[in-house]
Amino acid sequence: MTDPIRDFIERGGFLVLDGGLATELETLGCDLDDPLWSARALIDDPEAIRTAHRRFLEAGADCIATATYQATFEGFRARGLDAADTARLLEQAVRLAVSARDGFVADRAIKPVGRPRPLVAASVGPHGAYLADGSEYTGDYGLSAAELYDFHARRWEVLAETEADVLACETTPSAEETRAYCRLAAVSHRPTWISFQCRDGAHLADGTPLEAAAALCEAEPHVVAVGVNCTDPGLTVSLIGEARRATGKPILVYPNSGEVWDAGTKRWTGPATAMDWARSATEWRRAGADGAGGCCRVGPAEITAIRGGAISSRTTVT
Template sequence: MSNPIKSILDDFPVVILDGALATELEKRGCNLNDSLWSAKILANNPEIIENVHYDYFVSGSDCAITSSYQATIDGFMKNGFPRDKAKDLIRNSVAIAKKARDRFWGNPTNRRNRAKPFIAGSVGPYGAYLADGSEYRGDYKIDENALIKFHKSNVKLLIEAGADILACETIPNLTEARAIVKLLEEFPGVYAWISFSCKNDYEISDGTPIFECAKVLNSCKNIAAIGVNCTSPKYINSLIKEIKKASDKPIIVYPNSGEEYDANTKTWHGASSSNAFSISAKEWFENGASVIGGCCRTTPSDINATYKILKNID
């Protein structure tokens, strides 16, 4: 693999990521009230996933993050899928994103002032598999070796399917980040980003300072970018500054929309707007982030507004 983030940043000042997948799937009629979350749509309606990826490319995204965040072999098997089918579904998350990318890139008008989009294979945290919210606490009781074993099959399947980079996202503790780095040593030449879920201006979800996390990851050759996702926008500027103190790697940020999530009722509250999100994105860029997108509750409109303001397109 080449490093797709570096390839784009060699020619452009910023990489634009996509936004929320689940939010768009729900808007299009999908019921995600399931331990597999958006991954279950891989089995019963992959065309909708492809269309969401395509819409984000049209909106300006340089990247599609695959629908494999909550997709694991064990998770699928617990929901009645045979092992071989589970593997096929995880591989297909990459194939679906590639199909959307190729459909978009096949139109010559879409290539103007754009880099060819790349596919990031989503590697969700162990907490996503548990489906108990622990990806926002980082308190699951599992050691580094067990985490390596847990992630290995998914990483291997995503690489085999042709993902251009791995998106190791919503990581809540440094132990899991270390496990991923160690696992990547088994796959020379494969690049990944690691983005943490954070609970305030300075700390990831389990309370470890993000400065410490960035310092550890900065020397890891396979890590193409370090940053934050699935976190309130109000913390992002401070977190960028903390990462910059410890790392010279590209900084990646894709926070939530700004709405607040109530874990008890599983509902979102508060206001958000594409204009406000894009203005915040401009601040993140000015403060040092060079890979920018959105997570929960963000939309193609948010990404399009961000694309326009960061690439000076009227």
């Protein structure tokens, strides 16, 4: 198995991730008020997805995540699509990201000298994303690791056969879902990162210590990086330390804006955390992060700032 994350970091020094794909799709005019969320654009406006990917690449992202976070066989079946249609949409999502990446690389007018070829990550959202009830922020599914394995297996099988460089399990709220992902990575022999949703500076949404969850990832060779995403940016430094206690694998951090998702009203509420994204990226790298980006409510401007902060600090970070 190749390890695209470690290979990129060894060549580029630091991996800049993209921001919130759904946030950028809404900026482009997409209506995502739907249980399918960003995956709705695969049906309604796939070209907007390609445009959003390109915007993040131009902003400085070294890795873009596909519009498959909320794309599941069950979710599309509820929309009247059969299994073959769903598989085609999953494959299309990866092709859109690969096309945006390849077009960006081919455009010599904007290709930075010496910048490694960006990566494409096939996004895998948690069971709670399919439920669309906010339970990705609690992990309270009442399902075992075996049941969660069965839920994710069909989508995983399709994405594992695409051109994606890595599978990205995002906003993982529980130990049981972590165990399911580790087994899927082992069975498919595909490089995978697992990124956690955390309720505070040390615990997953379900209360599992992040150190314990990171240890599960450390034990599975096909999990090539550990991440934290869709958390308040103010928790990031603490979470890096907790993850580093259990793993020597690359750590990727991509917090949200600091606003809170209200599952009842389907809206982000509260103020965003006051942030100097460039300075924060410098701090995250010094704390031990190997890559950084943003999640919900984080756009291209913030990714440009993250790149400026993280890359400019490379000479002072060991």
